[in-house]
Amino acid sequence: MLRYAxxxxxxxxxxxxxxxxxxxxxxxxxxxxxxxQERALxxxxxxxxERTYHLDLPLVQQYGIYLKNLLHGDLGPSFTMPxxxxxELLHAGLPVSIRIGGLALLLALxxxxxxxxxAALYRDGWADRAVVGFATAGSTIPTFVVAPLFQxxxxxxxxxxxxxxxxxxxxxxxxxPVICLMLPQLAVVARLMxxxxxxxxxxxxxxxxxxxxxxxxxxxxxxxLRSALLPxxxxxxxxxxxxxxxxxxxxxxFSIPGIGRYFVxxxxxxxxxxxxxxxVVLAVFTILFNLIVDIAYTLVDPRxxxx
Amino acid sequence: MTEIxxxxxxxxxADTEGQARSFWAKAWQRLRKNSLAMGSLVYLCLMVLACxxxxxxxxxxxxxxxxxxxxxxASLSAYPRPEMIGPAIEAAAxxxxxxxxxxxxxxxxxxxxxxxxxxxxxRAARYFDRSDMLENSTLxxxxxxxxxxxxxxxxxxxxxxTDATGRDLLAxxxxxxxxxLSIGFLAGLVAMxxxxxxxxxxxxxxxxxxxxxxxxxDVLYSLPFIFFVIMLVVFFGRNFLLMxxxxxxxxxxxxxxxxxxxxxxxxxxxxxxxxxALGVSWFQILFRxxxxxxxxxxxxxxxxxxxxxxxxxSFLSYLGFGVQEPMSSWGILIAQGAxxxxxxxxxxxxxxxxxxxxLFALNFLGDGLRDxxxxxxx
Numbered sequence: 314m315l316r317y318a319x320x321x322x323x324x325x326x327x328x329x330x331x332x333x334x335x336x337x338x339x340x341x342x343x344x345x346x347x348x349x350q351e352r353a354l355x356x357x358x359x360x361x362x363e364r365t366y367h368l369d370l371p372l373v374q375q376y377g378i379y380l381k382n383l384l385h386g387d388l389g390p391s392f393t394m395p396x397x398x399x400x401e402l403l404h405a406g407l408p409v410s411i412r413i414g415g416l417a418l419l420l421a422l423x424x425x426x427x428x429x430x431x432a433a434l435y436r437d438g439w440a441d442r443a444v445v446g447f448a449t450a451g452s453t454i455p456t457f458v459v460a461p462l463f464q465x466x467x468x469x470x471x472x473x474x475x476x477x478x479x480x481x482x483x484x485x486x487x488x489x490p491v492i493c494l495m496l497p498q499l500a501v502v503a504r505l506m507x508x509x510x511x512x513x514x515x516x517x518x519x520x521x522x523x524x525x526x527x528x529x530x531x532x533x534x535x536x537x538l539r540s541a542l543l544p545x546x547x548x549x550x551x552x553x554x555x556x557x558x559x560x561x562x563x564x565x566x567f568s569i570p571g572i573g574r575y576f577v578x579x580x581x582x583x584x585x586x587x588x589x590x591x592x593v594v595l596a597v598f599t600i601l602f603n604l605i606v607d608i609a610y611t612l613v614d615p616r617x618x619x620x
Numbered sequence: 621m622t623e624i625x626x627x628x629x630x631x632x633x634a635d636t637e638g639q640a641r642s643f644w645a646k647a648w649q650r651l652r653k654n655s656l657a658m659g660s661l662v663y664l665c666l667m668v669l670a671c672x673x674x675x676x677x678x679x680x681x682x683x684x685x686x687x688x689x690x691x692x693x694a695s696l697s698a699y700p701r702p703e704m705i706g707p708a709i710e711a712a713a714x715x716x717x718x719x720x721x722x723x724x725x726x727x728x729x730x731x732x733x734x735x736x737x738x739x740x741x742x743r744a745a746r747y748f749d750r751s752d753m754l755e756n757s758t759l760x761x762x763x764x765x766x767x768x769x770x771x772x773x774x775x776x777x778x779x780x781x782t783d784a785t786g787r788d789l790l791a792x793x794x795x796x797x798x799x800x801l802s803i804g805f806l807a808g809l810v811a812m813x814x815x816x817x818x819x820x821x822x823x824x825x826x827x828x829x830x831x832x833x834x835x836x837x838d839v840l841y842s843l844p845f846i847f848f849v850i851m852l853v854v855f856f857g858r859n860f861l862l863m864x865x866x867x868x869x870x871x872x873x874x875x876x877x878x879x880x881x882x883x884x885x886x887x888x889x890x891x892x893x894x895x896x897a898l899g900v901s902w903f904q905i906l907f908r909x910x911x912x913x914x915x916x917x918x919x920x921x922x923x924x925x926x927x928x929x930x931x932x933x934s935f936l937s938y939l940g941f942g943v944q945e946p947m948s949s950w951g952i953l954i955a956q957g958a959x960x961x962x963x964x965x966x967x968x969x970x971x972x973x974x975x976x977x978x979l980f981a982l983n984f985l986g987d988g989l990r991d992x993x994x995x996x997x998x
Contacts, residue, residue, distance in 0.1 A: 328838075339851050340851065343851055449983060450980075453927070453979045454976050454979070457938045457951070457955070461954075461958035461968055464961065465961055465962075465965065469961070561939065562938065
């Protein structure tokens, strides 16, 4: 297992390298630069700035410097927010995004899993119809519609929750963003769980378990659930990476200082290093969670082995 | 059923009417039984018609600014409200440098007494015409310093209310639908063409070419999606045409994977081997045998792709990358509505309703098509 994990980490290095390289050149080739403002900078100041950040060097040489710094764990300074380094920005924003995204994912997995199992057990009953309807609605209505409506009803109408803000992660401030972030994931998880559970309930080993007179709870909980979990587990990996690296819409609507908003603003302002930092974080998260998913596979399904 | 001579060797025994039908006719038959999918199809057709011709039919243009009616609520009855007329006359009189003494309304007409120490010029009537609430104004001087204004009240309907700059939201929602829907369908088409060609070539060529082509797809997958889209939009600027090429160029990856998988299995079928044995060129095999057989899954995936494109476009517009004012799209309207929310709910509700109902209809239609085209699953 450890050897497998190590091997997977090693194969992730080329992927990471390609992603970093592509992103680096893509954002550099995009027209405009970090110091383009409405009022043109004094040429001397501009030249000084560009020299400080090595922007005057040929692109390939800049790429070399960036790679070297990256290998030393240095993500560089932010261009548009000179008082912060990229690492500091990530350090401030990432925990916020991870907290909201992690909670949303956890709730989506637990609630969505439960909903999917119930729907599969009472197939074509009213509970099933309700779950399927909910899943359709949840995956159809975009977050940027749900989030303002949520604010309208629960913050402005009923006055139960604050409209937005982070407030150091107070419980009341977390509810809105977590629910809005969770709903589409909940829909997908419920749908996946339902269909894989229906499939699992039709397999031979479940029939055998029933024939042996096991209780329904044991049949469903111990035997069916285990094989039905696989698609959900493989979905959870990429979903976790996407959720924990910040959602632009939720962070904007609820004015939360996560990294999703930084990322979009940085891409708009050509804050090269911040964009690259966000890309690296996202890629690392994706690779990491895919690895965790693959290891989780072996725990859920003993047929899967990596030796 | 017509009588077939028994002696005639019928290559396909047409036992029943159903069997003689083509695959597509059967699929259509199955689809027609699905009332939810058919309802969605009708709804989508209506929505397309409304967004195509609606902007020409609604009384107000999408970019006409009614300064007197900023953020007025949606209403079935005509504007102006009775309580809006007085202030409007007063404001217009103020611009004409006249003092309002009193005013009265009889039916559709208003009469007002105005005065000014500097004398009243009848041409000042144009100040009242300029107001969005009055028309056909005439100023009759009754004395050196006084005049009587008679004007018709201009009636406007704002079924969906108006936005923050006083534009008719109904017209704007419809014109925004035009943008959102056309981007959805055209970008979907772009993604489909790229995806089908790429996937079919990759699956058909096989071997090392397939390996390399799919590795490229993998790498593009691992790039952060939003980053990719934003970069493309930044590259192409705010050009409407290039915008959906960019969106389409991002969304072809899933299509390419699906098509490749299908092609791989088609590639091993007997009719492809037969065509190869007959010496048909690979180009012809690809377009005569492989691509037509891909149509089913492609169509199903297309109906799932179009709502995704519409969501993506709305999302980009929401972030501020979309088409430029006075043009609009549903995403832009929703973003504006979200900003104006506590005071002007209608600005959020109506575009959201249009967007989500369209997405629902597309999803239901897609589900129906999947059931119709893939009878094993039904």
